[in-house]
Amino acid sequence: GQSLEQPSEVTAVEGAIVQINCTYQTSGFYGLSWYQQHDGGAPTFLSYNALDGLEETGRFSSFLSRSDSYGYLLLQELQMKDSASYFCAVGSGANNLFFGTGTRLTVIP
């Protein structure tokens, strides 16, 4: 089976940097993904890591360490619009994604 752990809530100041951690257990690893979801909206894809290291996409970066079963999402130059829930997800067989319970990020002025 799969299990993922991430903090339930994080608060950060506008303009700052925030890191959201995710640890996982899975039988058969097919990459770690991150999704963003605003209140009342649908999840949207942010990033994907199949190999160890850092992937950067604009203000967002994602890191993976397969040996530690650990990854994180790094958000830089925080903006108010970044207030949302962030989900890590691990890939499993048959292209399925299993999601963590989500981290609610609140950006304050």
Add this chain to the structure above:
Amino acid sequence: NAGVTQTPKFQVLKTGQSMTLQCAQDMNHEYMSWYRQDPGMGLRLIHYSVGAGITDQGEVPNGYNVSRSTTEDFPLRLLSAAPSQTSVYFCAIREASGGNSPLHFGNGTRLTVT
């Protein structure tokens, strides 16, 4: 969300009623899936399909049926609704290659069972 259309957006059912949640896509993706989202539980996979005529169970399949007669459509059926099925339901699709292929989600159906 472009490419994935879910209907209805909202639905209220009484216990024991049946209904079908519709999901249609115009991206010609082989993989389609249904998730439910409950507060504090994240997104949980109900059923999925890797192509027309092929379906399989996810984490929480009980109480739900699916079929995939065409590439475009993947309806989710509740045969006898229960209050425990009150949730937000998302249909999601991706290219069959998986891996770094992202999931595209519909806008969701908010279901209340009384």
